[in-house]
Amino acid sequence: MMKIRKAVIPAAGFGTRFLPETKAMPKEMLPIVDKPTIQYIVEEILASGIEQILIISGHAKRAIENHFDSSPNLEEHLRESGKLKMLEEINKISDIKIHYVRQPYQRGLGDAILCAKEFVDGEPFGVILGDDIVYTGSGEPALKQLMDQYDKTGGTVIGCQVVKPEQVSAYGIIDGTQTSDPNLLKVQDMVEKPNLEAAPSRFAALGRYVITPEVFDILEETRPGKGGEIQLTDALRVMAHMGNVYAYNFQGKRYDTGDKLGYLKAVVEFALRREDLGPTFKEYLKGIMEK
Template sequence: MYKIRKAVIPAAGFGTRFLPETKAMPKEMLPIVDKPTIQYIVEEILASGIEEILIISGHAKRAIEDHFDSSPELESHLEEHGKEALLEEIRKISGIKVHYVRQPYMRGLGDAILCAKDFVDDEPFGVILGDDVVYNGKGEPALHQLIRQYEKTGTTIVGCQMVAEEQVSSYGIIDGKPEMDPDLMKVSDMIEKPSVAKAPSRFAALGRYVITPDIFSILEETKPGKGGEIQLTDALRVLARNGKVYAYNFKGQRYDTGNKLGYLKAVVEFALRREDLGADFRAYLKEIVGEM
């Protein structure tokens, strides 16, 4: 069994739900307080023991590359003005080993994963979607939880959590039964955005995966679906029918920063957790709630 050494972040989408802001600014660079969304994801990957990261980028995504690049002028400015803490933070970011490949056309998540084939080089790999943040405090990172399950099963692991009934039709829903662990299910099928009546469960696939390399041959044979997109879910269903997919109910507070309400929740809750902001911000929120 291979060790999980590599992770992929698909981050090529247009971010249409945040237009006009995302016309020139990648949605993955939208800040949660003072840190871009994608940096939280990169930090989770590193905390999970991953050695190499590939970001699947696209049009107008140069800001992501610039963020993880060195910035000699900024570093000199911070050093000259004695801002040592900020200087250390900036140098830490630029020291992260990140690779990039461009997805030429927006043909779905499955197509984005195909862009990582050469980088993966026939090894299992982690995947975190570029707008999906999970808070675990000092606990085990969500991706590492999935890696542990891969080490037990040797198969693809889909990260999932239970969602409210009204959210079922927005996600890929897991059809499976628990094995070995009440939080670990052997997947028999995945249903993309079903109605509540047709949903086999309320466990939704939520932006984290450990995937075995046999997914690539399946993706290469997967035909485009709605909107001309190649869906990762379709390829995972093929693996599942062969008994090669498990789903794990990972622990952590998950935020879908790809939609406006999820993003605002992330900003507010991360700010409230901050030692330097939390108390004053909480007092401010109480004040304006009483006025509005």
């Protein structure tokens, strides 16, 4: 069984929920305090032991490439100003080796994954959506948790969490059978945004995957659905019917930063966790609530 050595970040979407800000700025570059969203994603991948990263970009996404590139003038300015700690932080970013490929047309997540076929080159690979952050503190990164399950099962693993009953209708829900691990289901099917009464479980698919390479053959045969888009979910359903797909209830606090409320929650909670900002920011928030 091949090890997971590569990860893909789909980041070609328009980010329409954040217009007009995302007209020129990729949604993946929206800052969580002082670090862009996509950097948290890249850091999770590196912390999971993966060093080969591909970002699926699109038009007006040059800012992502610039962020992970070197910046000689800025580096020299920081060095001359004696801001060596900041220089070290900047150098860490530019030392990360990232590959890029463009998704020419917005034809869905499945089409974006197809753009990674040459990079993946027949290996199993990780996927994290570019606007989906999971905070695990000192615990194991969410992607690494899925990789551990892949090592046990040898199959595709969909990252899930058990959502509240009132949230079921907002997600793709797993229809599966329980394994000996209460956090792991063997997937039989996926139901998109069901009513609570019709939902087969409360396991919701949440933006992280470890996928085996046969997905590419299936995606190439997958017909476009609503809006002319090729959906990754459709391919995963076919793979589940064939037999070796699992859903794992990963541990951690997940933030959908592509949603305005989810983004605001991430900014506030990450700021509160910081030693340099947390105590003062907490007092500020208390003052607002008391008015």
